[in-house]
Amino acid sequence: MLTQRRKGAKESRTKLKSNPSSPDVIEQDGLNELRRLLVGPEQQEIEVLRERLDQQESLLPEDISRVLPEAVTLRTRRDKKVTEALLPTVEEAIDISVRKNPQTLIDALFPVMGPAIRKAIAEALSGMTQAMNKSLEHSLSPQGLKWRVEAWRTGRSFAEVVMLHTLLYRVEQVFLIHKETGLLLQHVVAGDASVQDADMVSGMLTAIQDFVHDSFSVEEGGALDTLQVGGLSVWIERGPRAVLAAVIRGNAPQELRAFLQQTLEQIHAEFARELENFEGDAAPFEPSREDLEACLQSQYEQGSKEKTKKRVTPVRVVAALLLVIVLVLGFFYVRSRWRWGNYLTRLQSEPGIVITNAERRWFGYSIAGLRDPMAADPQALLGEASLDPAKVESHWEPYHSLTPRFVLQRAQALLNPPPTVTFRVENNTLYATGSANHQWITETRRLVRVIPGLDRFDESSLVDTNLQAALNVKSRIEHRVVRFVLDTTGLAPGQGSELEALNADIRELKRLAPAAGKSIRVEVIGHTDQLGSEETNLPLSRERAEVVRARLAALLGDEVELTASGAGAASPVREERSEEDKEANRSVTVRVTLTDS
Amino acid sequence: MLGGFAVGKTSLVRQFVESIYSDKYHTTVGVKIDKKLVQANGQEVNLLLWDIQGEDGVQKLRTSYLRGAAGYLLVIDGTRRSTLDTACAIQQSAQELLGLVPFIVVINKTDLVDEWDLDESAVAGLVQSGWTVYRTSAKTGQDVEEAFLTLAEKMTEA
Ligand SMILES: Nc1nc2c(ncn2[C@@H]2O[C@H](COP(=O)(O)OP(=O)(O)OP(=O)(O)O)[C@@H](O)[C@H]2O)c(=O)[nH]1
Ligand SMILES: [Mg+2]
Numbered sequence: 001m002l003t004q005r006r007k008g009a010k011e012s013r014t015k016l017k018s019n020p021s022s023p024d025v026i027e028q029d030g031l032n033e034l035r036r037l038l039v040g041p042e043q044q045e046i047e048v049l050r051e052r053l054d055q056q057e058s059l060l061p062e063d064i065s066r067v068l069p070e071a072v073t074l075r076t077r078r079d080k081k082v083t084e085a086l087l088p089t090v091e092e093a094i095d096i097s098v099r100k101n102p103q104t105l106i107d108a109l110f111p112v113m114g115p116a117i118r119k120a121i122a123e124a125l126s127g128m129t130q131a132m133n134k135s136l137e138h139s140l141s142p143q144g145l146k147w148r149v150e151a152w153r154t155g156r157s158f159a160e161v162v163m164l165h166t167l168l169y170r171v172e173q174v175f176l177i178h179k180e181t182g183l184l185l186q187h188v189v190a191g192d193a194s195v196q197d198a199d200m201v202s203g204m205l206t207a208i209q210d211f212v213h214d215s216f217s218v219e220e221g222g223a224l225d226t227l228q229v230g231g232l233s234v235w236i237e238r239g240p241r242a243v244l245a246a247v248i249r250g251n252a253p254q255e256l257r258a259f260l261q262q263t264l265e266q267i268h269a270e271f272a273r274e275l276e277n278f279e280g281d282a283a284p285f286e287p288s289r290e291d292l293e294a295c296l297q298s299q300y301e302q303g304s305k306e307k308t309k310k311r312v313t314p315v316r317v318v319a320a321l322l323l324v325i326v327l328v329l330g331f332f333y334v335r336s337r338w339r340w341g342n343y344l345t346r347l348q349s350e351p352g353i354v355i356t357n358a359e360r361r362w363f364g365y366s367i368a369g370l371r372d373p374m375a376a377d378p379q380a381l382l383g384e385a386s387l388d389p390a391k392v393e394s395h396w397e398p399y400h401s402l403t404p405r406f407v408l409q410r411a412q413a414l415l416n417p418p419p420t421v422t423f424r425v426e427n428n429t430l431y432a433t434g435s436a437n438h439q440w441i442t443e444t445r446r447l448v449r450v451i452p453g454l455d456r457f458d459e460s461s462l463v464d465t466n467l468q469a470a471l472n473v474k475s476r477i478e479h480r481v482v483r484f485v486l487d488t489t490g491l492a493p494g495q496g497s498e499l500e501a502l503n504a505d506i507r508e509l510k511r512l513a514p515a516a517g518k519s520i521r522v523e524v525i526g527h528t529d530q531l532g533s534e535e536t537n538l539p540l541s542r543e544r545a546e547v548v549r550a551r552l553a554a555l556l557g558d559e560v561e562l563t564a565s566g567a568g569a570a571s572p573v574r575e576e577r578s579e580e581d582k583e584a585n586r587s588v589t590v591r592v593t594l595t596d597s
Numbered sequence: 598m599l600g601g602f603a604v605g606k607t608s609l610v611r612q613f614v615e616s617i618y619s620d621k622y623h624t625t626v627g628v629k630i631d632k633k634l635v636q637a638n639g640q641e642v643n644l645l646l647w648d649i650q651g652e653d654g655v656q657k658l659r660t661s662y663l664r665g666a667a668g669y670l671l672v673i674d675g676t677r678r679s680t681l682d683t684a685c686a687i688q689q690s691a692q693e694l695l696g697l698v699p700f701i702v703v704i705n706k707t708d709l710v711d712e713w714d715l716d717e718s719a720v721a722g723l724v725q726s727g728w729t730v731y732r733t734s735a736k737t738g739q740d741v742e743e744a745f746l747t748l749a750e751k752m753t754e755a
Contacts, residue, residue, distance in 0.1 A: 178665075180664065180665040181665035181666075181667070182645075182665055183645065183665075197632070199632050199643065199645060200630050200631070200632055200645070203630040203632075203645050203647065204630055207627065207628045207630065207647070207662065210659070210661040210662055210664070211627055211628075211659075213661065214659055214661050280643075280667070373626060398626060400623075413653070414602070414653055416653075443677075443679065446676070446677065446712075450603050450622050452622065
């Protein structure tokens with residue numbers, strides 16, 4: 001309609017313009033006058049329209065606004081042109097809006113995004129277990145039922161139980177360890193596996209290898225390559241400079257070992273220089289993550305459902321089979337229960353072993369308790385009880401049993417008694433019998449206190465050999481007698497040798513005493529016979545003592561402290577009955593005192 | 598951590614890592630590993646501490662636990678004279694195995710003044726020969742941190 005109107009206007013304009021150029025002007029004027037009279041108002045209208053068209057060459061906004069919504073709807077129904085045309089504008093608009101005030105958009109999107117994200121996470125997490133749950137939800141296979149019972153019994157979710165049973169293996173963690181230092185170079189973890197401090201685990205793994213290598217005589221090149229802990233095993237691959245350890249749940253195929261080996265070789269090739277120059281900074285090994293992540297493999301059993309489906313056989317056969325299975329399982333169940341009971345009784349009677357928890361599980365046993373390192377090995381006893389060690393999860397905490405037998409063994413090991421000493425333990429007391437040197441005895445007195453299970457040391461039957469030796473010499477000295485001539489301070493003939501002997505003895509004692517923790521004091525004592533009065537005897541005895549003291553002092557030097565005193569006739573060497581006794585009493589003796597140094 | 602038995606190796610590590618001390622004695626069997634992040638010479642150092650069972654009458658030092666060590670603390674019990682000799686013997690074997698890696702001598706149990714029983718002249722000799730000696734108490738915490746940090750510094754310098 002619009003286009004038609006525009007065409008008409010153009011035509012009339014050409015007509016109007018061509019006419020004034022004709023020769024017959026007067027006739028033309030008249031005609032024009034007539035035309036003005038006849039179509040004047042229309043002509044004016046046309047003028048206005050023409051101007052509008054000329055100036056704007058398009059439509060008024062009011063015109064478009066009237067038809068725009070319908071136009072867009074119509075076009076959108078036909079094709080995507082409108083969307084395509086608007087796309088850049090809309091994108092730019094959002095961009096500007098976000099820059100100007102992001103809150104508007106956030107407010108608008110939040111109610112949609114929150115649930116969407118939550119849903120996505122939940123779906124990702126439960127993905128596999130959900131699927132299994134569904135597929136087994138209604139399957140009433142004997143296995144399905146069994147698992148269901150297990151789930152109910154252990155309080156796990158059904159899906160988790162299914163997963164546990166269908167899991168063939170999964171590599172949960174991989175450690176790359178520097179061989180020389182035992183330091184961690186790189187560590188990767190599969191999904192949701194639980195993780196301890198990787199640095200410390202790395203150290204422990206290295207220590208365990210060292211321990212095994214030292215403790216068991218392995219042939220050249222042999223070393224620890226598998227650790228088994230409950231349902232987990234650790235596979236260890238060794239290279240010249242690095243060690244790869246994979247923590248695996250379940251039973252992995254041998255191919256995995258080959259793969260680990262290849263990975264380790266590859267890492268050795270890729271990081272040859274870094275491994276050689278490793279100084280404790282693990283950063284250069286960051287790129288090895290990819291190699292390690294490739295080792296995080298897993299495999300689940302599939303088609304367990306199909307198997308049961310294939311066995312769709314007459315009901316009777318199934319029932320008979322079930323019966324046989326129940327009987328066989330029952331037999332094994334009863335037998336293993338009986339063996340387990342025996343094992344527990346055996347352990348309970350074993351000294352140094354305390355059971356804190358013992359459980360029967362569906363496919364094995366678990367036992368936990370305390371064990372003195374000197375007690376019998378519960379693992380070895382498993383074999384005696386005909387139980388399969390792989391089916392028993394044991395957890396033994398070391399502790400110190402206070403059973404006297406173990407206390408005794410521990411004391412024996414820590415105190416290292418000489419062969420001349422025997423030990424006995426009773427009422428937290430260590431009784432030592434025999435003989436030992438002084439140093440060992442004093443050391444032992446101190447150490448007994450730190451040995452668990454002991455708090456006293458009884459040494460009443462223990463001879464201190466150092467002290468004994470000193471006492472022997474002391475007694476020898478005290479039996480020596482230096483004789484004098486009647487009524488004088490002159491030595492009887494031949495007494496020089498007795499003085500020499502005293503000198504030698506005192507020197508020996510001086511040497512022996514420190515080892516027994518003693519120091520010595522020497523007292524020279526003068527005597528007289530009973531002839532004469534006390535007034536003369538007392539000074540005489542004192543002088544005699546002084547003579548010997550001086551002679552000894554000259555021989556011994558000032559290393560030994562010597563004192564002299566006189567006893568008169570008051571403490572004779574012998575009871576005086578004969579002349580021989582009298583001679584013996586005209587003399588000097590020596591007394592030695594040992595004091596603690 | 599090297600030294601005779603019951604000299605306080607485990608106690609020192611516990612004091613350093615967890616700031617805990619206990620009078621109870623549980624002898625270490627094998628090795629126990631701990632770690633602590635420290636600052637030394639302006640850089641972060643992750644100390645992995647191997648607390649090795651003490652040497653006693655039956656158990657000789659397991660040298661394989663020393664392999665790869667970047668440094669060590671030699672612990673002596675100040676109330677037991679003989680632990681000094683044990684420490685010197687251990688130092689010998691450690692040096693043979695590791696070469697010249699940094700180490701620090703720690704004379705522990707300084708809080709037990711009454712029972713002190715140490716050959717001070719021998720200690721002075723060690724100091725003179727260039728050994729770094731710290732006197733610590735795992736019980737009161739005295740100088741424990743300093744000893745470990747000094748070792749960390751020596752190791753990062755090396
Ligand atoms: N008073 C005091 N006692 C200490 C100190 N350090 C350790 N002890 C005690 O000494 C005993 C032995 O300490 P541990 O730390 O177990 O000794 P260890 O060197 O680890 O011993 P092993 O592992 O057997 O080689 C424990 O009873 C501690 O409480 C100390 O600084 N002061
Ligand atoms: Mg310890």
